[in-house]
Amino acid sequence: LGCTYAESRYNLEVPKKYRDMVMLPIPKDPVMRREHMRELFGYSFTEDWIAEHRQTFEALLAQYEASEVKRMGTETDPASSKSQESALLSFLEVGVLHAVPNITTPTLVITGDSDRIIPYSHSLTLRSAIPKASLAILPRQGHLFWEMDPTGTYAVLEEHFALYDEAH
Numbered sequence: 001l002g003c004t005y006a007e008s009r010y011n012l013e014v015p016k017k018y019r020d021m022v023m024l025p026i027p028k029d030p031v032m033r034r035e036h037m038r039e040l041f042g043y044s045f046t047e048d049w050i051a052e053h054r055q056t057f058e059a060l061l062a063q064y065e066a067s068e069v070k071r072m073g074t075e076t077d078p079a080s081s082k083s084q085e086s087a088l089l090s091f092l093e094v095g096v097l098h099a100v101p102n103i104t105t106p107t108l109v110i111t112g113d114s115d116r117i118i119p120y121s122h123s124l125t126l127r128s129a130i131p132k133a134s135l136a137i138l139p140r141q142g143h144l145f146w147e148m149d150p151t152g153t154y155a156v157l158e159e160h161f162a163l164y165d166e167a168h
Contacts, residue, residue, distance in 0.1 A: 018043050018117065026068060037065045044143040046114045053148075060147055100129045107133045108160040112141030112148070134160065 021040045027033040041064050042050060042057075050057045107130050111123040120137055127135040136156045138145045146153040 015043075015116065033069075034061075034065060037061060037068065043116050045148060046112075046116075046140060046142045048140070049142065049148050056147075060144075097125070097129055100126060101131065103130050104132065106160075106164050108136060108157070109133055110136045110138065110145070110153070110156060112138045112143065112145040114140055115143045115145075117143040136160070 041061050109123045109127045111120045113120050127133045141148050
C-alpha cells in the first residue's frame with residue numbers, strides 16, 4: 001500500500017500550486033502541454049533525482065504525457081474536470097482510516113521520505129491503523145519511488161513477500 005492519504009489533510013500539506021495544477025485542463029498547444037505536465041509530473045520526484053536522471057525523467061514524462069492525452073484527450077471537458085474534482089474532494093474529506101482496520105492480510109505500507117504529494121506522515125498513520133502492517137520508508141525517494149529506485153523498491157517488496165511466504 002503506497003501513495004495513499006490516510007486522512008483529509010491533503011489541502012493543508014500539498015503545495016497550493018500543485019493542487020491548482022491538478023485541476024487545470026490539459027493545454028492543447030504541445031509546448032504548453034509539455035511544460036504543464038513537466039511541472040505537474042515533477043512533483044512526483046525529488047529535485048535532486050530529476051537533476052541526476054534528466055534523461056530518464058524526460059522519457060517518463062513523455063510516457064506520462066502520452067497516457068494522459070490518450071486518457072483525457074488534449075483538453076479536459078469542464079464537466080469531467082468538475083466531476084473529478086468533486087470525487088477527489090469527497091475522498092479526501094472521508095479518508096481511508098475508517099476502513100483500514102478491516103484489512104486482515106499482512107500489509108506493507110511503503111513510501112518515500114521526500115514525497116511532495118503525500119507526506120510520509122500519512123504512511124505512519126496507515127501503518128498504525130492496519131493490523132499486521134509493516135512500514136518501509138525509502139530514503140531520498142519521492143511519490144513515484146518505484147520509478148526513482150526500481151531495484152530498491154523491488155528489494156523491499158521481495159523482503160516483505162518472503163516474510164509472508166515463510167509464515168505460511
